[in-house]
Amino acid sequence: MKENFLFVCYRDWAKSTHQNLKMEIPMALTLEELEAHIHNCKDLKYIFFVGWSEIVPQDIIDRFECFCLHPSDLPKYRGGSPIQHQVIDGVLDSAVTMFKMTSTLDAGPIYKKHYLSLDSKLDLIFMKVKIISSVLVNTFISDIESNSEIQFHPQSNEVATFRKRRKPEDSEITLEELTRLTAAELNRKIICLADPYPNAYLVCADGKKLFIKDSSL
Numbered sequence: 001m002k003e004n005f006l007f008v009c010y011r012d013w014a015k016s017t018h019q020n021l022k023m024e025i026p027m028a029l030t031l032e033e034l035e036a037h038i039h040n041c042k043d044l045k046y047i048f049f050v051g052w053s054e055i056v057p058q059d060i061i062d063r064f065e066c067f068c069l070h071p072s073d074l075p076k077y078r079g080g081s082p083i084q085h086q087v088i089d090g091v092l093d094s095a096v097t098m099f100k101m102t103s104t105l106d107a108g109p110i111y112k113k114h115y116l117s118l119d120s121k122l123d124l125i126f127m128k129v130k131i132i133s134s135v136l137v138n139t140f141i142s143d144i145e146s147n148s149e150i151q152f153h154p155q156s157n158e159v160a161t162f163r164k165r166r167k168p169e170d171s172e173i174t175l176e177e178l179t180r181l182t183a184a185e186l187n188r189k190i191i192c193l194a195d196p197y198p199n200a201y202l203v204c205a206d207g208k209k210l211f212i213k214d215s216s217l
Contacts (some may be wrong), residue, residue, distance in 0.1 A: 001145065002026070003043040007050065007137075008034055013126040014051030020134035023141055034060070046144070049101070050133055053080065053165070058103060066101040067140070068108075069133045071116060074099060075155040078106035080165025083118070083125060087192035090185075092119045096132040098140070100152060107160070109152035112136055121214075122194040168198040173212070183217060190215035 005025040007018050018027050026041070028034040031054060038044060038060070049056065049068045060066065072082040073095040086094055095113040102108040114132045118125060143150050171193050173186065181189075190200045190212050201209040 003041055004045045004144070005141065006034070006037055006041070006044055006047045008047060008052055009050045011051035013130045014133070017050055017130045017133045017137070020130070020138075021141070022138045031057075038064075046140075048137055048140075050137070056101065061101050061103065067098055067111065068101050068106070069136060070097050070099065070106055071095075071129050072097065073113065074106060074110060075157065075160035077161055077163055079162045081163065083122075083129075084166055084192045084197065085163045087118055087125075087188050088185075090188065092117065094118050096129055096136065098133075098136040099155070106162075107155055107157070109154050111140060111150065111152055121191050122197075166198075171198045171200050173200055173202050187215045187217050 002023050002025045005023070007021070007025055007027045008029075009015055009018060009027065010029050015027075018025075026037060028037050034047075045065060047060070047064050047066045049066065052068065056066065070078075070082060071094070072078075072086060073093075074097040077086055077091075077094075094116045096116050097113040098111045099106070100108040100111065114136060116125075116128055116132060120128075140150075142148075173189065177186065177189075191214065193200045194213060199211045199213050201211045204210055
């Protein structure tokens, strides 16, 4: 049975998720490893992409049942950097959503979602994402093992929102933000840009960047 599954990831928290699975399934850390596994494993049917940001080749999505775990209450916050965008926007109640991948980014039918609170610092958020992700994948594996009928729910494009992946320069706290944003708003920007993400920073009079790794109110 384990030959039917593949877990694809590269972030540390996603690797920890793999360790919490009920079944010891293979893992790929790069697209090259993924393609090699596809070539060598003839029984592969299901691929889980967890904490993954690279574009998956369409032929892989077409050939296998590919699932992504996305840390937002889809169809809200499709696209890149979903946790950062939600925290900056002041979203406290979110979800981790497991959906079947299609040709449209983050728009495939939903398998299940679990509640995720964003009311904490980044390391605790990722700890919760790790736990929820393992529960979702384990539930799917159990459904396959028991031959349960798996139901999917289409996403509504009418209420969908999309955000672009954040770039390092987006971490700058500008003079305009210092005069416009409240302390709570600046605090949210700083704490969601903790390591390993590009930290928030100020550009000083000498042109040097002063990085801010943490904040509290």
